[in-house]
Amino acid sequence: GDSVTQMEGPVTLSEEAFLTINCTYTATGYPSLFWYVQYPGEGLQLLLKATKADDKGSNKGFEATYRKETTSFHLEKGSVQVSDSAVYFCALSEGYNFNKFYFGSGTKLNVKP
Amino acid sequence: EPEVTQTPSHQVTQMGQEVILRCVPISNHLYFYWYRQILGQKVEFLVSFYNNEISEKSEIFDDQFSVERPDGSNFTLKIRSTKLEDSAMYFCASSEFGQGAHGYTFGSGTRLTVV
Numbered sequence: 598g599d600s601v602t603q604m605e606g607p608v609t610l611s612e613e614a615f616l617t618i619n620c621t622y623t624a625t626g627y628p629s630l631f632w633y634v635q636y637p638g639e640g641l642q643l644l645l646k647a648t649k650a651d652d653k654g655s656n657k658g659f660e661a662t663y664r665k666e667t668t669s670f671h672l673e674k675g676s677v678q679v680s681d682s683a684v685y686f687c688a689l690s691e692g693y694n695f696n697k698f699y700f701g702s703g704t705k706l707n708v709k710p
Numbered sequence: 711e712p713e714v715t716q717t718p719s720h721q722v723t724q725m726g727q728e729v730i731l732r733c734v735p736i737s738n739h740l741y742f743y744w745y746r747q748i749l750g751q752k753v754e755f756l757v758s759f760y761n762n763e764i765s766e767k768s769e770i771f772d773d774q775f776s777v778e779r780p781d782g783s784n785f786t787l788k789i790r791s792t793k794l795e796d797s798a799m800y801f802c803a804s805s806e807f808g809q810g811a812h813g814y815t816f817g818s819g820t821r822l823t824v825v
Contacts, residue, residue: 601752631813640714641753641801641816686753697766698745698814700753 599624603687603701610677611709618672618704620661620687628689630654630663630670631698635684644672644685677708712736716802716817723792723824731787731820733802742785743803743814744777746770753801759785792824 603620610616622628632644632654645654650665659674670687687701715734723729735742744756757767759777776788785804789796799821803814 633816638818640716640818641803643813643815646813688753697755697758698753699755700745702750702752703747 599628599689599691599699601687601689601699601701603685603704605702606684606705607707608704609707609709612679613676614708616672616674616677616681616706618685618687618706620670620672620701622668622670622687622689622699624668624689624691626691628691630661631688631690632659632661632670632672633686633688633700635686635703637683641686677706679708679710682706682708712815714802714804714815714817716800716820718820719818720821721823723822725794725824726791729789729792729822731789731800731802731822733785733787733817734783735785735802735804736806736815737783739804739806739815741765741805741807742777742779743805744787745801745803745816746798747801747819748795748798756787756800789822792822794824797822797824 600623629648631646633641634644645656647654647663653662661670661672684703684705686703688698690698717732742759747753755768757771758765774790778786799819801819802817805814
């Protein structure tokens with residue numbers, strides 16, 4: 598069945614450090630891939646998405662590339678800020694089953710000044 | 711920016727009691743969902759709802775669970791007789807389109823604690 602695996606946290610970085618959060622997926626079809634972010638006390642917000650292989654999603658300095666050959670969608674940011682501290686969720690939605698998302702377990706990011 | 715609103719943010723209930731979790735989706739959205747996250751585990755799909763009926767539900771969504779859109783604005787999740795294992799964060803979401811490629815808008819969640 599479909600599933601998403603992402604690196605366990607927490608990840609602790611200093612401000613301006615480079616961020617990578619790994620995400621790999623298993624899917625039977627051609628999924629769309631997403632990163633959601635949850636800031637403290639808030640809901641899940643769509644951060645970026647990619648709907649087909651080799652697409653790059655980007656937003657707020659974050660980016661992720663849909664790699665079909667490695668079934669990965671790693672999240673990267675060149676220089677993190679304290680305000681990026683949050684929980685990040687990788688997710689997929691299958692093309693043939695539009696109603697359902699499969700989420701990873703979330704990775705907590707702590708950015709220190 | 712439009713929001714999905716969930717109330718209450720935290721609810722504590724005794725085992726065996728009924729609970730109703732409330733959600734106000736974005737006003738022009740037509741598709742509604744409930745997900746849950748047990749502490750330390752993945753966010754799991756519970757149910758999707760469109761055109762006043764359930765379009766899909768997971769194995770978790772057994773006879774103890776029900777959803778309703780009682781009026782034009784609210785979308786509720788009822789757990790008839792809560793169990794300890796129902797303790798989780800419950801997320802409501804809505805989308806304008808049924809296709810997952812567009813993403814959802816999620817609420818901030820209701821933390822349900824069953825004691």
